[in-house]
Amino acid sequence: MASSSAPISAPVFNGDQYHVWAVKMKTYLRGHGLWQYVEEEKQVPHLGPNPTLNQMRVHEEKAAKAPRALSCIHSAVTDQVFSRIMACETPKQAWDTLKEEFGGSNQTRNMQVLNLRREFEVLKMQETEFVKEYVDKLMAVVNKIKLLGEELTNQRVVEKVLVSLPERFEAKILSLEDSKDLSRISLVELVHSLQAQKQRRQMRQEDSTKTAMYVGQKGRLQGREDKKYSGEKKGKEKSYNQGGKRGGQRSFPPCVHCKKKNHPEYKCWFRPGIQCRSCKQCGHIEKVCKSKGNQQEQQATVVEVQQPNPEAEQLFMASCTNHNMCDDV
Template structure:
């Protein structure tokens, strides 16, 4: 069975089919059913208003009950078919799928534990993780409890990845996390994440200091390999034995691969004056 929703005076009729209750989707089913009945002003048969007349409620109860039966699987329908009012049908279904007070308390305790252990998985996006937290709030509501926005905000800020830590610090500094809306915090985190992604693309990726230092070291090695190193030990500088492997030119014999102090050839004097036999005499 489907209810017919009217869009006001002169509006077109829109059929509102009842979702099927399978046993595993009670929370979502109950939300949809309440919305559809409320749209047809039939929810007052479940929660009567102060000025609702008994005759009016009795008249509306029959289509509301028939609407519910149209969304029940056969095995579930047989168990509630003896209920005469819509309120009795819904109460019976809630008792079966939600449980009595003790069962409700136990389920609520389990749900709190699940919420405390909830973390953002490696492959989750912010939207996916936010839906998990919002789903927890819906489960709380189905058990008659409330998951406050402050708890949801704290869970979100405490469990997001490290790359969003800067945004988290800004939110905690400039917003009151006890009163700020969950959707607003989610929007701020998403905006920061998108801005960071655009910045990385604009800069061509992150540049790390250790990579720059490595490049400088490679450049020095290339310079020395091409003969850029010099032997300065004759000037009295202290060089350890490990430096003997550097490529340099011996000032004594002119051969590379060793320093002049280690040269096996006899040491030559460095004459700074010109050979008088090769140059004309000065007058």
């Protein structure tokens, strides 16, 4: 099965970005073998006497290439641009006309190159800017300079990137100087090395963030466990202190005699059928008897009165003796 390829269409020029269109169009004409008729305005030699059929066919093919190149240029511009070159009879005349009008004169081109070189020199990478973004912006300026006919070597572009990087890339630059020859390193290799360093830094930051989150979460869980354990321990101690046992104090329905809930009704100290041993009255026990204290004080007073006092007796006898002596006198 024979392979067939679709014909490549010529790039269309609308009056903007002439230098980009010129590069594309030059490649297109070279691919069709027509660029030499545009660049040099090559003339086809005349046929000699008594030419053969093969010579006549080759002459006709060569003679048709110049008009074909002019036709390619006509089809590669818009109608507005075509009006500038419609009077040109050769492809070289048409090409030079477009170059002079849209590409600018030599003086204008030199001024553009000077401005672009100044922009290239002052361009620096910002602290918050990515390496890929900065290199793309730098290469846009380099490509504009190259389109104007000026050359910038790969070594010059690499040096520009190295001197315009922020301070955070200093360690990576030092490692590259020790491991590689910076005069031979390509721009693509330099960008990949810087991006690899950035990826490693991001991975370390993510790992440290995950570790910090794990430690914080573990600390919060441990704090909750400690708080829960402390609360349970305090509750157990409180129950033990109140009830005298680890199980805590039992709760009963309100007593009909004293209205308390810490004892059953048959153990109440104020039930009607019980008699106090102290006051012999019913309705309470001796432990809560109110007249028990008064009786004890009365008994103590009686005992004190009944007990003899030797000192008082001696005083009494002495007073009596003295009285008798006075009577005798």
